[in-house]
Amino acid sequence: MFNTIEYTVTAIVCLISAVVIQRIFSKEKLRGADVKAIQGIMWFGLAIFVWGLGALVNLIMVVALQWSPTNKVLIYFGVLISLANSLCIMLSLPSIEHPKKPGIIVRLVERFSAREFVSLFCGVLGMITFVFIAASYGNPEISNNFIWLIDIPISILVAISLLYELNKAFVGRQMKFMYLPTFALFVLIVIAVSHRMIPQDRVLQFIDQEFWRTLGSITAISFKFLFILLFSILLYSWKFLSEKEQQQSLTQNLEVQKAKLVRDNEQLKLANESHLDTIKRLKNDLKTIKATSKIELSERQKEVLGYLAHFGNHKSYTEIAQEMHISTDGLQTHIHQIKKMLNISGAGGKEQLIAFAKANSFLKYTSLKDNT
Known part of the structure; x- marks a missing residue:
């Protein structure tokens, strides 16, 4: 049983x-x-x-x-x-x-x-x-x-x-x-x-x-x-x-994803601020270019910029003055005036002048044979 x-x-x-x-x-x-x-x-x-x-x-x-x-x-x-x-x-x-x-x-x-x-x-x-x-x-x-x-x-x-x-x-x-x-x-x-x-x-x-x-x-x-x-x-x-x-x-x-989104958001903010700074700088450069385009240079100043465009990358101001058959002080005076007119300052002033001279074809104002 x-x-x-x-x-x-x-x-x-x-x-x-x-x-x-x-x-x-x-x-x-x-x-x-x-x-x-x-x-x-x-x-x-x-x-x-x-x-x-x-x-x-x-x-x-x-x-x-x-x-x-x-x-x-x-x-x-x-x-x-x-x-x-x-x-x-x-x-x-x-x-x-x-x-x-x-x-x-x-x-x-x-x-x-x-x-x-x-x-x-x-x-x-x-x-x-x-x-x-x-x-x-x-x-x-x-x-x-x-x-x-x-x-x-x-x-x-x-x-x-x-x-x-x-x-x-x-x-x-x-x-x-x-x-x-x-x-x-x-x-x-x-x-x-x-x-x-x-x-x-x-x-x-x-x-x-x-x-x-x-x-x-x-x-x-x-x-x-x-x-x-x-x-x-x-x-x-x-x-x-x-x-x-x-x-x-x-x-x-979800916490990991949230932290990642926060980091990405911060990076986007930094990138956005960087882009805003770039845009601001470009606007300032554009204003400078517009301002410089209205500047009236003398014939002698244009000639100085032409010689600077031709010899500036490999010669000093003294050597350029010799090429122009003027004194070094006279060339320096012209350079100083041109920088003041173009609102150029700092250690890279010479390079900025050379770029400006080439961009505006000032080489034609020189008496050099290859000034075409």
Whole structure:
């Protein structure tokens, strides 16, 4: 009776939960979430599905085909289901994110790809399982508790690793109150494992048979339910943190874009001010040009500018004066007057006079042979 209830409830709850979890995984994958971050959802879903599948097969065999729950074939199948569940849970552990150093099981799993770890796990435990089956199948003296010894060390190891990773994850998400249910899950797993390991004939010397069976069924159902509940809370908190991190990332991106726009705006202002200065200078130059175009120079001043246009780049004022057969002081006087009329000052005055003379073709006012 208790076995039927256990198989029925486990099959219904686990299979429905597995379908829901796989749909969540598929939606997150289509949404473009990081595959490594959501891989654990898939493996947790498969672990729950394996439980549901095992319970469904046991329900069919025990209720429909009237097999005994202690049938060795069902025990072998139960061991394989438990090992498969442990494998899926171990593969899901690396996806439980927390700031602390991961446990040894997680570090071991991360050293291999999923395919390599599955091959290694199945290869090693497959050989051990074969030896157990070969030794116990035709031997009525070997109890079912001996067969479960294949799975018990793995189940205990997975329970400890799950306890460690879940507690670190909940602490990292400011959920220390989850210590108690996480520890309760560990205790229930240990009780369920002990129920398989301790021979029933020895237990019945101290505990009523009906109570022992009830304890086994309740424990088996309870730790599966608690496992699904804890995973759902973990998934919800991961989803909440993921959305919060996305919002923070979006805010940071907007802040970066805002800072960039502020810098660009400042650069545009500086460039605009520079352009305004250039325009202002050009306007002043234009005014100067217009003013100089109205200046009336004497013939002698035009001649001086012509000689300056011809010799100015490679001769001094003294040498130019010699070319014009006038004194240096006389040339300097003309230069000073011309600069004053053109409003030219500063160290580059000579170059400005040369440019002005060439621009206005004053070379034609000289007596040079090449003054054309």
